Amino acid sequence: xxxxxxxxxxxxxxxxxxxxxxxxxxxxxxxxxxxxxxxxxxxxxxxxxxxxxxxxxxxxxxxxxxxxxxxxxxxxxxxxxxxxxxxxxxxxxxxxxxxxxxxxxxxxxxxxxxxxxxxxxxxxxxxxxxxxxxxxxxxxxxxxxxxxxxxxxxxxxxxxxxxxxxxxxxxxxxxxxxxxxxxxxxxxxxxxxxxxxxxxxxxxxxxxxxxxxxxxxxxxxxxxxxxxxxxxxxxxxxxxxxxxxxxxxxxxxxxxxxxxxxxxxxxxxxxxxxxxxxxxxxxxxxxxxxxxxxxxxxxxxxxxxxxxxxxxxxxxxxxxxxxxxxxxxxxxxxxxxxxxxxxxxxxxxxxxxxxxxxxxxxxxxxxxxxxxxxxxxxxxxxxxxxxxxxxxxxxxxxxxxxxxxxxxxxxxxxxxxxxxxxxxxxxxxxxxxxxxxxxxxxxxxxxxxxxxxxxxxxxxxxxxxxxxxxxxxxxxxxxxxxxxxxxxxxxxxxxxxxxxxxxxxxxxxxxxxxxxxxxxxxxxxxxxxxxxxxxxxxxxxxxxxxxxxxxxxxxxxxxxxxxxxxxxxxxxxxxxxxxxxxxxxxxxxxxxxxxxxxxxxxxxxxxxxxxxxxxxxxxxxxxxxxxxxxxxxxxxxxxxxxxxxxxxxxxxxxxxxxxxxxxxxxxxxxxxxxxxxxxxxxxxxxxxxxxxxxxxxxxxxxxxxxxxxxxxxxxxxxxxxxxxxxxxxxxxxxxxx
Numbered sequence: 001x002x003x004x005x006x007x008x009x010x011x012x013x014x015x016x017x018x019x020x021x022x023x024x025x026x027x028x029x030x031x032x033x034x035x036x037x038x039x040x041x042x043x044x045x046x047x048x049x050x051x052x053x054x055x056x057x058x059x060x061x062x063x064x065x066x067x068x069x070x071x072x073x074x075x076x077x078x079x080x081x082x083x084x085x086x087x088x089x090x091x092x093x094x095x096x097x098x099x100x101x102x103x104x105x106x107x108x109x110x111x112x113x114x115x116x117x118x119x120x121x122x123x124x125x126x127x128x129x130x131x132x133x134x135x136x137x138x139x140x141x142x143x144x145x146x147x148x149x150x151x152x153x154x155x156x157x158x159x160x161x162x163x164x165x166x167x168x169x170x171x172x173x174x175x176x177x178x179x180x181x182x183x184x185x186x187x188x189x190x191x192x193x194x195x196x197x198x199x200x201x202x203x204x205x206x207x208x209x210x211x212x213x214x215x216x217x218x219x220x221x222x223x224x225x226x227x228x229x230x231x232x233x234x235x236x237x238x239x240x241x242x243x244x245x246x247x248x249x250x251x252x253x254x255x256x257x258x259x260x261x262x263x264x265x266x267x268x269x270x271x272x273x274x275x276x277x278x279x280x281x282x283x284x285x286x287x288x289x290x291x292x293x294x295x296x297x298x299x300x301x302x303x304x305x306x307x308x309x310x311x312x313x314x315x316x317x318x319x320x321x322x323x324x325x326x327x328x329x330x331x332x333x334x335x336x337x338x339x340x341x342x343x344x345x346x347x348x349x350x351x352x353x354x355x356x357x358x359x360x361x362x363x364x365x366x367x368x369x370x371x372x373x374x375x376x377x378x379x380x381x382x383x384x385x386x387x388x389x390x391x392x393x394x395x396x397x398x399x400x401x402x403x404x405x406x407x408x409x410x411x412x413x414x415x416x417x418x419x420x421x422x423x424x425x426x427x428x429x430x431x432x433x434x435x436x437x438x439x440x441x442x443x444x445x446x447x448x449x450x451x452x453x454x455x456x457x458x459x460x461x462x463x464x465x466x467x468x469x470x471x472x473x474x475x476x477x478x479x480x481x482x483x484x485x486x487x488x489x490x491x492x493x494x495x496x497x498x499x500x501x502x503x504x505x506x507x508x509x510x511x512x513x514x515x516x517x518x519x520x521x522x523x524x525x526x527x528x529x530x531x532x533x534x535x536x537x538x539x540x541x542x543x544x545x546x547x548x549x550x551x552x553x554x555x556x557x558x559x560x561x562x563x564x565x566x567x568x569x570x571x572x573x574x575x576x577x578x579x580x581x582x583x584x585x586x587x588x589x590x591x592x593x594x595x596x597x598x599x600x601x602x603x604x605x606x607x608x609x610x611x612x613x614x615x616x617x618x619x620x621x622x623x624x625x626x627x628x629x630x631x632x633x634x635x636x637x638x639x640x641x642x643x644x645x646x647x648x649x650x651x652x653x654x655x656x657x658x659x660x661x662x663x664x665x666x667x668x669x670x671x672x673x674x675x676x677x678x679x680x681x682x683x684x685x686x687x688x689x690x691x692x693x694x695x696x697x698x699x700x701x702x703x704x705x706x707x708x709x710x711x712x713x714x715x716x717x718x719x720x721x722x723x724x725x726x727x728x729x730x731x732x733x734x735x736x737x
Contacts, residue, residue, distance in 0.1 A: 021103050021189040024095055028109045028130045030165045032144045032574050033172025035397055036062035037070065039163055041104040043093040043151040044073035044206060055211060055226055058288060060173055060397035063573070064522045068214040069288045069397050071228045074319050074373075075206035077153055077181070078329035079199050090328035091153035092320070093206075101322055103189050105158075106150035110136040113144065113481050113575065116500075120488040120580035122677060142474040143176075144572065156185040156195040157202070157383065164474070167572025171476055174396030174466045176293065179204065181381075182388040196385045203332035204391060205377025207314050210249040212286035212397075215268055219283070221259050222268065228371040230254045232352070232360050233313040234345045234456070235374065238306075244467060245309045247374040248289030248459045250399075250452075252352070255359035256369070264357055264445040267405075267452040269412050278636060281409035282448070285400035287455040290376065291463030293470050294392035299383050302390065312340040314375035316368020332377040339367065340375050355441030355449040394466035399455035403524065408451045415444035423447035431460040477566065480506035480559040482575035488555060490585045495544045495553060497529075503559035503571065510534065513570065514542055514557045520642030521554045521579045550626065550649045550685065551639060552581030588684045589652055590717075592618045602715035602722050612727075619722060620729035622652040623707060629734035630690065646690035646697060648733070650674075654723055655682030656710040664702040669693070675710070682716075690735060698735060705731045 026041035036059045038045060047055040047070045057070035075093040082089035091101045111131045118125040136146060143164040151159045164176040181204060185193040211228040224230065232252040236242035251268065254261045263271070268284030297305035310332075318337055320327035330336055341349060350363045360372055381389045400408065415421045423443055428434055435453060437446065469476045483499040490496075503509050511532030517523040529542040547553060556577040558570040590598050601618050604610045610618075626649045627638050639647045650659060650672075659672040670693050674686040690698050708728040715722040 021099075021105060022107060024097065024102075024104060026104065026107050028107055028147060029128075030109070030145050030147060030163065030175065031062070031129070032111075032165050032572055033167050034062055034573075035060045035165070035173045035175065036574075037175070039107070039109075039147045039149060040095075041107040041149065041151075042095060042097060042102060043104065043149060043159055043161060044075035045070065046072045046095050048072075054217075055214060058210070058395075058397055060286060060288075060399075061402060063577075064402060066214045066217065067286070069210055069212045069286050071209040071211050071371075073206045073208050076320070076328045076332055077155060077157060077159070077202070077204050078325065078332050079155055079157075079203070080201040080329060082155070088325035088329045089155050090320070090323075090325040091155055091157075092322045092328065093151070094322070097322065099188060100154045102154070103152040104150070105152060105189075106148055108134060109145060109147045110134045110141075111145050112136060112138060112141065114484070115574075116483055116576045117485045118488075118576065118578055118580075119486075120578050120582055121490050121585075123580055125578060125580050142476075142478060152184070152186050152188065154187050155199060155202075156183060156187045157199055158182045158184045158186060159204075166469075166476070167574065168476060168478060169570055170566065171465055171469055172572065173398055174394050174462050176466055176470055177393045177395060179391045179393070180388050181383065181390075183383040183385050185385055198385065199381075199383040201329075201333070201380040202383055202389075203329065203377055203379030203381075205310070205332045205375070205379075207319055207373045207375050208290070209371055209373045210288040212249065212251050212288055212399075213268075213284050215283040216251070219265075219268055221261060222254055222265060224256060224259075225251055225254065228373075229256070229369070230360055231372050232347050233372045233374050234347055235311045235313055237343050237345065238309065238311060239343055242306075244291050244293075244463060245306055245311050246289060246291035246460070246463050247311055247313075247376070248287045248456065249372070249374060250287045250455065251284050252347075253357045253359040255361040257365075261357075263416075264355060264442075264449065266355075266445075266449050267408075269416075269448060270409055272413060272417055277410055277413050278641065280406070280413035281402075282400060282405040282412075282452060283409075285405050285452055285455055286397050287399050287459040288397040289374065289395070289459055289463075291394045291396075291467065292376075292392075293394055293467045294390065295378055296381075296389040296391070298381065299387040299389050308378050308381075310342065310375075310377045312342040312375040313346040314341075314373040315339045315364045316373075317370045318368060332379065346372060353436045353438040353441075354453060355445040356438035392470060394463050394470075396459060396462040396466065398458035398462045400451060400458075404451070408448060412444050412448045415447075426451050426454050429454070429457045431457045431464070477561075477563045477569060479561050479569040479571045480504075480509045482559060482571035483512075483557055486555075486557055486576045486578070488578060488580075488582045490582045492585055492587050493545065493547075495547060495555075495582050495584070497542045497544065497555060497557065499540050499557050499576070501540050504538070506559070506561070508561035510560055510562050510568075511538065512540075512557060512559055514544075514555060515573075516544065517554045518551055519640035519644055520552070521577065523554070523642065525554075525556070547584055549584050549586055549651075550647075550687070552583055552644060554578050554581065583685070583687075585683045586651070586685050588655060588682055588716075589622055593622055594618075598722070599715055599717040602718050602720035605722075606720045616723070616727050616729065620654070620707065620727070623729060623731055624651045625649070625705065625731055625733040626651055629736055631736045633736075644687075644689070648688050648690060650686045650688065650705070650707070651684065653684050653686055653707065654709055654713055655684075656713065658708050658710055659686065659688075660706045660708070661688065662704045662706065664704065669698060669703065673710075700735055700737045703733055703735060705733065707731065
């Protein structure tokens with residue numbers, strides 16, 4: 001294995017001679033599993049996005065909004081005896097690092113499979129896969145995505161970081177990160193070797209803060225946790241010789257100098273004061289962290305030596321500034337400003353018990369109330385020129401599933417209201433000792449917190465799975481490849497789905513399964529179709545019937561195999577999930593409100609038997625605005641409380657018309673251009689999201705819709721004239737907010 005990595009590094013070094021430095025700001029995204037995150041060119045990550053005023057990164061579960069869990073990595077390398085005895089040298093990885101610190105050379109992502117080409121109702125769904133056409137074969141890597149990041153440092157040590165991500169459902173919530181540190185002697189972008197001496201007493205490490213999760217932006221008095229102010233950190237003290245050194249972080253009870261929460265906020269439960277029970281759930285169940293998979297014993301011994309790892313919890317934002325070489329080395333090898341605590345985990349140090357409302361703030365306030373970080377470093381190493389050492393970590397996020405978080409959140413909500421609720425507690429932990437319990441805790445808080453704390457087992461299980469995966473040479477069983485194309489075709493009374501058959505060449509292919517959600521792409525998905533080799537009914541199309549008019553539907557299709565131990569293994573959801581809504585495409589009606597055939601109306605008009613007024617009233621008089629009135633209190637039973645919560649539908653429209661919406665006093669609010677695409681059947685429905693042309697939600701009031709025919713329309717069956725350009729009708733409707 002060591003020789004393989006030496007060959008890899010030599011190859012990168014040789015090719016690196018011709019690489020030009022790339023901007024620190026270069027970024028790629030891994031978007032292939034339930035964990036999705038950016039990877040930055042400068043060798044580590046900072047989550048703050050100034051354009052959005054948002055911390056983004058480590059989204060889990062990434063299928064839902066506001067599930068970011070990351071704040072920052074403060075990463076360093078350092079050594080001693082660089083140019084003279086007791087001479088120190090360090091490099092700080094940061095978004096503004098000078099060229100004397102780091103010089104990024106490579107940031108490239110490759111994929112095992114491309115994203116599916118998705119088309120919904122004739123519209124192509126755009127997905128930036130960040131691959132730029134770069135793919136690897138399964139013999140080169142079994143990971144769905146591999147990011148390679150090469151950074152030169154002022155020490156003459158080149159860091160090659162490889163991040164491996166998988167879509168298999170038991171392995172899609174972590175990244176395996178390989179760090180190779182090669183003494184190249186290259187300290188800048190020139191590629192010239194500036195130094196050939198050994199690197200002595202070399203350390204690599206970082207201070208990482210999590211914020212689980214960005215849902216706290218929308219919870220009163222919890223916004224400080226957007227930067228991780230209320231996080232607990234648990235770590236395995238190295239003095240206890242853990243089987244796998246690891247740490248994880250989660251949101252604890254909130255408190256600041258100015259704020260004391262009046263309820264148990266662990267997990268971010270939804271309060272009755274915030275809204276109805278339909279919205280209740282545990283909003284922040286995530287546990288995020290890292291585990292140590294492998295550390296080289298030395299440059300000439302690639303056996304695993306976990307004693308090279310140092311793990312702690314670390315208080316606040318203080319860290320050595322760029323160029324503070326001795327302090328950086330001290331940070332990694334010892335304890336900078338006494339901020340790190342190695343021998344006792346933070347929650348144990350604090351005497352924290354389940355549901356005790358004890359805040360992390362009380363532990364850190366006297367030193368730095370900004371928040372608690374995790375600290376990890378590796379060393380010391382001696383690295384001769386041309387040699388390397390390797391460190392392998394897993395970074396992951398886990399916790400309650402969205403369905404379980406919803407169940408627990410609703411039960412806690414009911415109990416908070418004083419209702420009698422059957423609060424079934426979780427089973428004992430499988431991967432750790434049980435947590436101590438506050439004897440004075442209420443039953444509802446104990447129930448909630450014990451379920452939230454099952455996330456500790458989940459994240460440990462995640463780390464162990466990653467270690468097994470790595471140690472097997474990435475030998476986990478893989479599902480068949482995802483379909484290369486997925487087409488969604490809405491019809492008047494069904495939605496027809498079609499997908500490519502490329503997965504059927506996989507020797508382990510067993511079948512397909514289709515999942516569907518209503519109302520929004522981040523709703524719950526349920527299987528609606530399945531076919532299998534065993535049942536001898538393999539097909540590449542499915543007609544989804546029994547759907548409701550006016551509602552949005554979203555889909556994804558997976559291929560699957562059946563593993564004798566793990567059971568069904570599905571190709572990744574991320575490959576085929578639609579984000580463009582599919583709605584039934586109802587054609588114009590063929591019968592008027594008074595039961596006359598539309599074809600007869602056209603015939604009677606052509607024969608001069610009815611007037612223009614009668615014809616227009618018969619055809620345009622069928623138009624309806626639904627719901628009318630629109631009442632915000634009833635939107636759950638109309639089009640739901642998701643992205644369509646403000647939607648109204650115009651039904652029975654002519655194929656091509658303009659809908660101009662006015663206030664009662666005549667102010668133009670919005671214009672809808674309802675058109676039938678060339679070559680497509682005419683559609684009689686159009687949606688409006690109760691917003692002005694500038695996207696401001698309208699107020700309560702009476703509104704007037706002026707519907708005007710855009711072009712001459714002939715009756716389909718007879719071909720006779722039915723409507724003429726400019727003909728119109730008016731409909732009134734009411735909005736109550």
